[in-house]
Amino acid sequence: MIKTHSPRHIATLGALFTLSGAAALIYQVLWVRELGLLFGSTAQAAALTIAIFFAGIALGGWLFGRWAGQMQRPLRAFGLVEIGVAVTALGHFLVSDTYFTIYPALYAMVGGVPVLETALKAGVAATILLPSAILMGGTLPLMGQHVIRARDSLGRMGSALYALNTAGGAMGALAAGFFLPMWLGFSGAYLLAVGFDLFVGLAAVMIARRALPMGAQDRPDRVPVPVRLWLIAFASGFATLAVEVIWTRAFAQVLQNSVYTYALVLTVFLIALSLGAALANALGRLSLRPEAVLTGLLLASCAVIAATPHVFHHLTGGLGYLGGRADFTGYVWEVGRVALLIMLIPGTILGAVLPYLLRLMEGGGAPGAVLGRLIAVNTTGAIFGALAGGFVLLPMVGAWKALWLMGAVYAVLVLALWQPQDGWGARVTRFGALAGAVVLLAGQPGLQATRLNAGEELLAFREGPSAHVAAIARGDAKFIRVNNFYTLGGSGALVPERNQTMIPLLTHPAPREVFFLGLGTGISAGAGLFANPDRVTVCELLPDVIDFARDWFGPYVNGLFDDPRVTIHAEDGRQCLARSRATYDMIIADLFTPWRAGVGNVYTVEHYKLAASRLKDGGAYVQWMPLYQVSRREFEIIANTMAQAFPEVTLWRGDLYAERSILALVGRNDPAPLDPATLAAGWRAMTGSQEAESVLADRALKFYAGNVASGLFADAPINTDDWPLIEYLAPRTHRAVIAGRANWLTGPVRDRLYDDLLTALPPQQDPHLALLTDAQRDLARAGAVYARWRGLRARDDLHAGAVWPEFIALTPPHARNPDSPAGQVATGGMAFGDALN
Numbered sequence: 001m002i003k004t005h006s007p008r009h010i011a012t013l014g015a016l017f018t019l020s021g022a023a024a025l026i027y028q029v030l031w032v033r034e035l036g037l038l039f040g041s042t043a044q045a046a047a048l049t050i051a052i053f054f055a056g057i058a059l060g061g062w063l064f065g066r067w068a069g070q071m072q073r074p075l076r077a078f079g080l081v082e083i084g085v086a087v088t089a090l091g092h093f094l095v096s097d098t099y100f101t102i103y104p105a106l107y108a109m110v111g112g113v114p115v116l117e118t119a120l121k122a123g124v125a126a127t128i129l130l131p132s133a134i135l136m137g138g139t140l141p142l143m144g145q146h147v148i149r150a151r152d153s154l155g156r157m158g159s160a161l162y163a164l165n166t167a168g169g170a171m172g173a174l175a176a177g178f179f180l181p182m183w184l185g186f187s188g189a190y191l192l193a194v195g196f197d198l199f200v201g202l203a204a205v206m207i208a209r210r211a212l213p214m215g216a217q218d219r220p221d222r223v224p225v226p227v228r229l230w231l232i233a234f235a236s237g238f239a240t241l242a243v244e245v246i247w248t249r250a251f252a253q254v255l256q257n258s259v260y261t262y263a264l265v266l267t268v269f270l271i272a273l274s275l276g277a278a279l280a281n282a283l284g285r286l287s288l289r290p291e292a293v294l295t296g297l298l299l300a301s302c303a304v305i306a307a308t309p310h311v312f313h314h315l316t317g318g319l320g321y322l323g324g325r326a327d328f329t330g331y332v333w334e335v336g337r338v339a340l341l342i343m344l345i346p347g348t349i350l351g352a353v354l355p356y357l358l359r360l361m362e363g364g365g366a367p368g369a370v371l372g373r374l375i376a377v378n379t380t381g382a383i384f385g386a387l388a389g390g391f392v393l394l395p396m397v398g399a400w401k402a403l404w405l406m407g408a409v410y411a412v413l414v415l416a417l418w419q420p421q422d423g424w425g426a427r428v429t430r431f432g433a434l435a436g437a438v439v440l441l442a443g444q445p446g447l448q449a450t451r452l453n454a455g456e457e458l459l460a461f462r463e464g465p466s467a468h469v470a471a472i473a474r475g476d477a478k479f480i481r482v483n484n485f486y487t488l489g490g491s492g493a494l495v496p497e498r499n500q501t502m503i504p505l506l507t508h509p510a511p512r513e514v515f516f517l518g519l520g521t522g523i524s525a526g527a528g529l530f531a532n533p534d535r536v537t538v539c540e541l542l543p544d545v546i547d548f549a550r551d552w553f554g555p556y557v558n559g560l561f562d563d564p565r566v567t568i569h570a571e572d573g574r575q576c577l578a579r580s581r582a583t584y585d586m587i588i589a590d591l592f593t594p595w596r597a598g599v600g601n602v603y604t605v606e607h608y609k610l611a612a613s614r615l616k617d618g619g620a621y622v623q624w625m626p627l628y629q630v631s632r633r634e635f636e637i638i639a640n641t642m643a644q645a646f647p648e649v650t651l652w653r654g655d656l657y658a659e660r661s662i663l664a665l666v667g668r669n670d671p672a673p674l675d676p677a678t679l680a681a682g683w684r685a686m687t688g689s690q691e692a693e694s695v696l697a698d699r700a701l702k703f704y705a706g707n708v709a710s711g712l713f714a715d716a717p718i719n720t721d722d723w724p725l726i727e728y729l730a731p732r733t734h735r736a737v738i739a740g741r742a743n744w745l746t747g748p749v750r751d752r753l754y755d756d757l758l759t760a761l762p763p764q765q766d767p768h769l770a771l772l773t774d775a776q777r778d779l780a781r782a783g784a785v786y787a788r789w790r791g792l793r794a795r796d797d798l799h800a801g802a803v804w805p806e807f808i809a810l811t812p813p814h815a816r817n818p819d820s821p822a823g824q825v826a827t828g829g830m831a832f833g834d835a836l837n
Contacts, residue, residue: 005211010147012207013075014164016200017143020082021168022175023196024136025270027089028053029176029263030190031129034096037721038103039121040572041598042541043390043466048118049125051383056130058379060137065372068138068145074368075211078142079204081135086197088131092190099124100578107579140165140375145368146211154367155284155359162355163277170270177263185722225364228416229357230377232294235413236301236353237381238388239406243305243350244269245389246399246406247343253450253468253484254316256323258731259597261335268339269347276351283352284359291417294360295429297353298414302436304346306407309400309445312342319451321485327739328732354378394463400445411437451484459552462544469544471552480521480548486593488520488545491556496662498527498822499654501588504622504664505531506682506700506821507652507674511585513537513616517573517602518590522549526557527822528588529566530686536560537584538568539576546570574607577614587611588622591662594630595734600727603638604719608645612669621646623665624654627745631733632753635745636716637725639665639708644718647671649708650768651757656702656787656818658794659746663705673770676701687824698815701776702783706757707766747791754784775812782810786818 032049039045064081068074103124110116140161148157172193180189248265255261283293315338316322322338323331357374364370393402414433422430450461450470459471459478470481479490489497501524505511512534516525519540528536538560540546546568550561560566569576573589592599601607603623611621623642625635643649646667654662676697683689683696706712719725736742743749763769763777785807792800808816 005147005149009207009211013143013147013204014160016203017139017161018164018168018171019196020139020200021165022172023085023168023193023200024165025169025172026176026180026189026193026196027132027136029173030186030193031092033186034092035125035128036572036598037574037601038096038100038124038578040541040575041601042572042575043464045121045572045575047387047390047465048121049129050386052122052125053129053133054379054383054386056133057137058376058383059130060134061141061372061375061379062137063134063372064138065141065369065376068141068368068372069366071142071145071368073208073211074142074145075204076208078139078146079201079206079208081138081142082197082201082204084201085132085135085139086194086201088135089190089194089197091131092128093187095128099128104579104581108581137375137379138372141368141372144371145366146208148367152362154362154364154370155356156281158358158367158371159277159281159284159355163274163281166270166274166277166351170267170274173263173270174267177259177267181724182728185720186724187722225361225370225373229360230373231416232298232413233354233357233374233377234381235409236350237378238385239301239305239409240273240350240354241382241385242389242393243346243403243406245386246394246402247308249390249394249463249468250312250399251339253319254322255335256331256595256731256734257483257486257597258595258734259727260332260731262597264332264335265339265343268336268343272344272347273351275344275348276353277355279348280352280354280356280359283356290356290360291419292426294353294356295414295417295426297349297356298410298417299429299433299436300349301346301353302407302410302433302440304349305403305410306440308342308346308403309447313447315341319448319484323735323738325738325740326735327741328735330739331735390465395465398449398463400447400449404440404443404445408437408440411440450481460548462547464542464544466542467544469542469548471548478521478552480545480552482542482545486596489523489591490521491523491553494523494556495820495822496655497521497523498530498825499820500524500590500624500662500664501527502530502686502821502825503652503654503700503703504586504588504620504666505686506679507666508586508618508620509675509678509681513582513584513586515539515577515584515587515614516590517577517587518592519546519549519568520590521553522557522560523553524588524590525566526560529558529560529563530825531682532685533585534565536563536566537576537582538566539571539573540568541570541572543570574602574610577610581614583614583616583619585616585619586622587614587619589624591624591626591629593626594634594726594730597727600719600724600730601721603641603726604721604724605641605644606721608642608667612645612667615669618670618672619668621667623667625663625665626660627663627750628660629734630730630745631737631742632745632749633716634726634730634733635753636713637719637729640713640716641719642667643708643713648768650674651705651708653703653705653783653787655820656783656790658787658790661746661750661787663745665708671767674704674768675771676776683821683824687821689824692814695814698776698779698812699817699819700821701772701779702786702811702815702818703820704769704780704783705754706780707761707768709767710757710761712756712760747795751784751788751791754787758784778810779815782807782815783818785810 035049071077110120144158148154251265323334361370411433455474457473459473461470467482472481477490477492480488511531514528514533514536516538519538525538642665648668648671650666652664679700680693680696733742758781763780769777789803
């Protein structure tokens with residue numbers, strides 16, 4: 001007689017296995033981010049990380065599955081494996097810190113050879129991930145071997161374990177995405193996951209002392225599992241992960257794309273998979289023919305996936321931005337609601353296929369061996385599915401057609417269940433499945449893949465591995481848009497985009513080597529060529545953006561794509577700086593949307609220190625801030641963070657607009673007073689202006705906004721890789737502004753910032769302005785007054801008339817025309833303000 005465990009024993013182990021799943025997803029979320037910091041936040045880097053992690057899971061499932069059936073106390077082995085996960089995970093700190101230090105040297109050995117670069121990244125990722133991942137892969141077969149004692153309970157108990165572990169994963173993903181980094185920092189969150197595994201491991205070892213050992217009757221003879229079931233396990237893993245990748249991309253078209261929204265989508269998907277395992281458990285208890293049930297699950301999977309594109313379009317109003325004017329809490333509820341409506345039923349059905357296969361594999365050998373092989377085969381399919389979804393299906397056929405292709409996969413799998421003794425009903429079902437697959441393969445969903453506003457014309461569109469990218473025309477202006485709602489600039493903003501480069505370059509006497517962190521349309525980087533540098537290096541995260549900038553913005557980029565001095569890398573900007581020890585006279589960081597996931601990495605003190613180490617003597621790092629996308633809180637955090645890396649940080653206006661201004665934080669390693677002759681020489685060199693030195697210097701000085709040395713931001717917290725404040729605060733601020741509960745740094749809020757800077761450290765006391773005359777120092781205040789006057793006038797405020805005389809009193813006649821260097825180049829001397837109206 002087979003001895004069974006008590007319900008209390010099973011419940012205790014179920015709780016431990018759930019906690020193990022939570023720890024595994026916390027690790028996974030944090031590993032993806034950590035390796036993104038090392039390799040760059042690219043789709044390729046994320047895919048490499050996931051592929052190696054899944055490969056470890058598959059290998060661990062296969063190895064421990066083979067050994068589990070020979071163990072008398074598999075629960076004890078499970079506990080030791082969990083302890084091993086915790087110990088090897090701790091090695092992450094040592095290994096990752098070591099690689100961060102030596103990575104530039106390693107890259108120097110293989111740089112320029114893509115295959116070797118990929119091999120280097122794979123080697124680093126494998127060293128960090130594989131030991132823990134292999135051990136994680138052994139947890140299900142070992143736990144299953146202990147819990148499952150009866151031959152006919154593999155389907156019921158195996159699916160229950162899978163459901164609990166996946167539910168724990170959903171909780172871990174939610175916690176890692178929403179709470180833990182802000183509560184504990186990433187290191188603290190990682191150590192919490194380590195603590196979970198240690199607790200689970202020690203508890204399992206203690207429980208194993210009193211648990212029933214395996215007996216001879218618990219090791220049934222193995223009946224070979226039909227090959228068709230392994231094929232279904234592989235293909236369902238392939239299709240499920242491909243569908244997840246495509247769903248994630250689809251949601252990127254309608255969401256804020258912050259760490260919160262990514263975590264929410266992943267959590268809903270995992271909940272659906274957990275419910276799918278619970279569904280498989282319930283179906284396994286029914287006295288139905290297993291092959292018929294599996295056929296039904298495969299057909300249902302085909303149907304729900306094929307319906308997803310139309311359901312998605314309907315629920316999002318044709319790819320409309322979700323959330324309306326809700327605050328952050330309301331926004332999360334709305335996103336969660338739509339994600340549940342779109343993914344819950346399809347994900348549940350997809351998630352039932354794999355655990356239900358256990359019902360058909362009963363008698364296939366020791367439970368641990370069957371579970372291990374199933375995990376190995378399914379996870380191997382998942383690796384290929386994730387890679388195919390992002391790098392083959394999306395670029396080749398687009399998201400909606402790709403979903404139909406994955407639906408066809410499930411329909412074709414029904415044919416794998418064919419048997420010679422099938423009756424007419426089964427044969428008709430197989431024929432119907434084949435016909436459905438043909439329709440999905442040959443047809444088109446007929447849905448738009450991107451959203452255009454009134455008056456817009458689509459010039460080009462790609463669904464690339466990283467994002468949907470579109471080149472769009474509105475009248476005579478062209479611009480690039482990413483994922484439906486993020487505009488990277490355009491020809492209509494020619495002057496301000498050029499100013500992002502030309503204003504900082506005024507402050508350097510000889511900018512021979514310039515680095516641009518971000519390309520966008522290429523207009524800003526192209527403006528760097530006005531200074532006649534020896535070398536320009538540009539790093540842009542999205543390859544498709546580079547292609548569209550080259551194809552559609554040639555007349556506006558000053559020969560950027562044809563100049564032999566220019567090198568453009570399709571790579572993460574921080575990664576570009578980290579992998580090479582090249583140094584620059586100026587590093588210019590583009591405008592980045594602060595609430596987007598991954599963008600916070602370029603606002604951390606670690607990034608600024610890295611950038612500081614890549615500057616030549618007298619060099620500067622320029623961090624442009626979109627004041628219309630940050631509150632004063634986020635701005636102060638970034639300013640104080642940058643001050644931790646640079647001894648001197650000054651602020652320069654990028655415009656004198658009424659609204660939607662940009663502001664540059666300019667950091668230097670070697671503080672030095674501003675030389676007005678340098679300003680004039682730079683203006684003359686870039687524009688060809690023949691005006692007097694004093695005229696050009698005075699015009700430039702109106703863009704000076706202040707000095708972080710004022711101490712105005714000294715009490716703001718520091719943004720670090722470990723405590724990513726910007727990444728977690730900015731999305732909340734974004735929604736608060738939309739709901740009318742907070743303000744961007746625009747209008748009066750911006751003007752108050754300008755005034756506070758000049759009050760905290762008056763221009764007459766500013767060490768950066770030590771070489772200027774009193775009249776020249778007044779021009780910093782004149783620029784703030786002019787911007788305030790334009791804002792008041794734009795708002796029809798009666799106080800505008802009282803402000804204008806103040807500007808006149810502070811500004812000599814030759815400097816009252818608020819030209820910028822870019823405005824002068826673009827308009828042949830026309831006034832900057834007039835050129836934009």
